[in-house]
Amino acid sequence: MRQSKAFFQTLRDAPADAELTSHKLLARAGFIQALGAGIYSYLPLARRSLDKIEAIIREEMNAIGGQEITMPVAQPGDLWKQTGRWDAAYPELVHWQDRSGRDMTLAMTHEEVVADLARRQISSYRQLPQLVYHLQTKFRDEPRSRGGLIRVREFTMKDSYSLDMDDAGLDRQFEAHRIAYHRIFLRCGVPAISVRADVGIMGGKDSVEFMALTPAGEDTLLLCDSCGYRANREVAVLQKPQPAEERALPLEKVATPDCKTIAELAAFLGVPESRTAKAVFFVAETDVKPGKERKDDAAVAVDSSQAASSRFVFAVTRGDMEVNETKLRAALKIGKLRPATEEEIRAVGAEPGYGSPVGVAGALVVVDDLVASSPNLVSGANEEGYHLLNVNCGRDYQPDIVADIVAAADGDACSRCGNPLHVARGVEVGNIFKLGTRYSEALGALYDDPAGVKRPIVMGSYGIGVGRLLATAAEIYNDDGGLMWPVSIAPFHVSLVVLPRPGKSGAAPLDVAEKLYAELQAAGIEVLYDDREDASPGVKFNDADLIGLPLRITVGARSLEQGGVELKRRDQAERQLVAVDDIVATVAAELAAMQAELDKTVPDSA
RNA sequence: CGGGGCGUAGCGCAGGUUGGCAGCGCGCUUGGUUUGGGACCAAGAGGUCGGAGGUUCAAAUCCUCUCGCCCCGACCA
Known part of the structure; x- marks a missing residue:
């Protein structure tokens, strides 16, 4: 992408209402634009990162047998009345009446629709187990959105739903998700720990939250270093x-x-x-x-x-x-x-x-x-x-x-081993629930077992907040100069900065940069090419740092005179001079090395 | 929902007490000079001062209502 044509602009000052680092930087670097409280547009850079996160999620979901579907955002209120989630106890559920007076709602989650789908699609134990997932917009009328993308009202969520004959099947899918989730988060560069959690509005038996540890987190966790006990404060036992x-x-x-x-x-x-x-x-x-x-x-x-x-x-x-x-x-x-x-x-x-x-x-x-x-x-x-x-x-x-x-409070004794617990703050980037049969019973999603007896389908539900994951990565990976994306989710791989010097070095830097732009792309390397003619070197370098792509190539008269172009990692201070003919290969190797570095942290799938 | 704060140009802000031409920095446009870490000169464009009503000769400024946004708390897949 040519920065001279890009549909975003960087800001020297962050919007006054941004508090969190991730919010300030995402706004300043031109990733997002607020439309209302907790409602954002995602500009090209954010969209590209979200695409990468979603691709990782799809790979991991498919790997555990998931089938992607899409379920509606607008849903009949009747479904929600049947599961008891329509009443006043759920004020974040937005609802309205359509022109003929039917109650409608904007989905904040999709258990009802899945259960409805299951009762229509599944009739026999031979069709089980199943795992379906989708990436869909949800709306929750949060009493208070805050923290940029960490807590929003409209957001994209991956949620998957498992359908099983019995608890043993549910346990298997739950465990498969637990492992897949760790892989997803680590592939995105965001270490997340799993903690015991409250089932809340979802109901059900068992719930695990995946928490990225950061002081910007809204949840308080209690962790035991001795035995590994980890729980959300809401349920932590002391x-x-x-x-x-x-x-x-x-x-x-x-x-x-x-x-x-x-x-x-x-x-x-x-x-x-x-x-x-x-x-x-x-x-x-x-x-x-x-x-x-x-x-x-x-x-x-x-x-x-x-x-x-x-x-x-x-x-x-x-x-x-x-x-x-x-x-x-x-x-x-x-x-x-x-x-x-x-x-x-x-x-x-x-x-x-x-x-x-x-x-x-x-x-x-x-x-x-x-x-x-x-x-x-x-x-x-x-x-x-x-x-x-x-x-x-x-x-x-x-x-x-x-x-x-x-x-439980900091220093209280761990219920399992007696050693002191300590508190930490975390962002909930995902959660997994064993729903059981609450929704299938309420909506009549039944299957015939081998003996011909009708039984309710046993359900599980598993969510990941895509935008929140992006914001969490931004919260973790930054420095004074700006963002510092993990290679796997960076919107582009390389900032290509050209420093033409009209009148002195002629067209050489521009010609070289144009050639590299084409060659890098031909090699499958994603390039944000800062070809702006009116931006000074300082502006370009600062913007590149702010946007935070893993690598930066600088093409200027100075480096060309020394025999090449300059290559710099965003997370390191050193710069190396690379011959123009070698730069594509060198960049590919650097990217591969960074990806390998990241992959080392990812556990094998089960 | 309770407490606090803020709405003035794309972004950051001043002006408001004491009513009297709507300003500054950045950004943007044009021309010129610059060119390796947020350059310089000159000339410009851009604002129903969140909205409605009121007071007044006159309202960004005072009064009433209202909408929006943010922070803390409450609440929360």
């Missing part, structure tokens, strides 16, 4: 400390003026925060309509007669720990939880800042298992300015649910 061995002491009320926080309370009373209990208040919204679609996770704790109402939740953890809302939701078996308002807190007889489950009525009391077994904690008195000493769960109040509801 080994809790042993509670003190003490006899329960009598309850005692003490004045604790202006001690609204655990830190103030602990300091005032001179006790460690670990000897306090804190209450956190939520309201569980049970507006999800009861019905067959929610049957599997019908709340044990919430009486179905209360459906379409809400329930006050009183969560109690030790003072030095934080509530993990995902775990709390799991304990409640409820999808929606919001912080309670002060009025709601007072309505159940508690006092904000001085809350405890002692003496409250009408609330669902969920107690962390560590609190349940810890004697003589300091807890609120539900009265402004007072706390209670020696509160004991079971004696002074009765929990409705005892469960692990605290968030």
Whole structure:
């Protein structure tokens, strides 16, 4: 591509609203153009990189038996009603009515359509297993998009769906994806670790997320260096400390003026925060309509007669720990939880800042298992300015649910080996779910087994955010000068920079550059040719660095006088002089070496 | 949804309190001089000051409403 004709321009200044390095650089280098919040156009450079990422994904998906299809973006709402994903619990699902009043939605994922396809295409166990995938635009009306391409509303996702007779088949496809995903990410130059994760909106049994470790990541991970335990903070399990061995002491009320926080309370009373209990208040919204679609996770704790109402939740953890809302939701078996308002807190007889489950009525009391077994904690008195000493769960109040509801923190003990966990930030570049039969049952995707018995197809779902992967690579590979693409996903292989010097060296550099441009392309090397006549050398070099192609060839009078052209790797400072006749071969060899370097990191497929 | 901030030329910004010709840098156009790390001279083009309403002789500036965007939090395949 001739840069003089290219449909993008580089910017000296990044747009003011760009925060992340990847966002700034992709915008400055002319890869992307924002249209609205979380909605971007992909300009030629980005498109080319995305094509390469998608090609890698297709190769790896095909290698594990995937068949590519395309499923619609616009979908009838009825399908989503049948699986229970239409209701208000999913506000990021955009919907509208078509001209005849039918409910429609923009797909944010395609489980419904796959299940519908499966019920139409699959009737016998002889047709299983299957693996289909597509690369398709999705739309999620994120409450808050941010971080350039890391978190957007409209995005392209590769998702694959496995269809199996049974769990054993699902396990095989799940494992095949796990390996394929590591290969995909590493082939793109993005190391990603797999972590245990929450199943969230997808439902299902098992979920693994693939996380690229970078401080720009939005997810918090807990990692154990000793045994390899890795989990998203949402589900990370920690080994809790042993509670003190003490006899329960009598309850005692003490004045604790202006001690609204655990830190103030602990300091005032001179006790460690670990000897306090804190209450956190939520309201569980049970507006999800009861019905067959929610049957599997019908709340044990919430009486179905209360459906379409809400329930006050009183969560109690030790003072030095934080509530993990995902775990709390799991304990409640409820999808929606919001912080309670002060009025709601007072309505159940508690006092904000001085809350405890002692003496409250009408609330669902969920107690962390560590609190349940810890004697003589300091807890609120539900009265402004007072706390209670020696509160004991079971004696002074009765929990409705005892469960692990605290968030693991840096330094907590690993649940598997006891060594300390540490936290890291990661970008979720992919995830894999064992869906089971939730969707196939809801939509009637059944097959006849060998005995002629109808059984629901066992499904799995596996996603990769293509644009997010690009942005993550940009986040990882850059320096002060700009981007620094891995050879496998760089939009072009080579920046060919010509420095003509009219009047002094005549046409020589331009002639050589034009010749090289043709020869390199003929050799299958992708060239971004900076043939701009009006750009100074400094501008060209800076733009080349900013765009970040793996190699740069400079054709100038100076190097020609020395007998060749200059070759430089973007990730190295050295420049080498290469004879014009050798440059194509040298570039090919350099590219092959870089590709080989990358390939070494990629594990064999199973 | 809660808190905070910002909308003035393609990008970055000033002007706003104190109402009075809409500016600066980069980029863009034309001509000339330059040519190995974001050159120089000269001449230009480009803005319904996000939108609507109001106050006023006069509004980018003051008031009301509204739309958009960003950050933190909440939430999240």
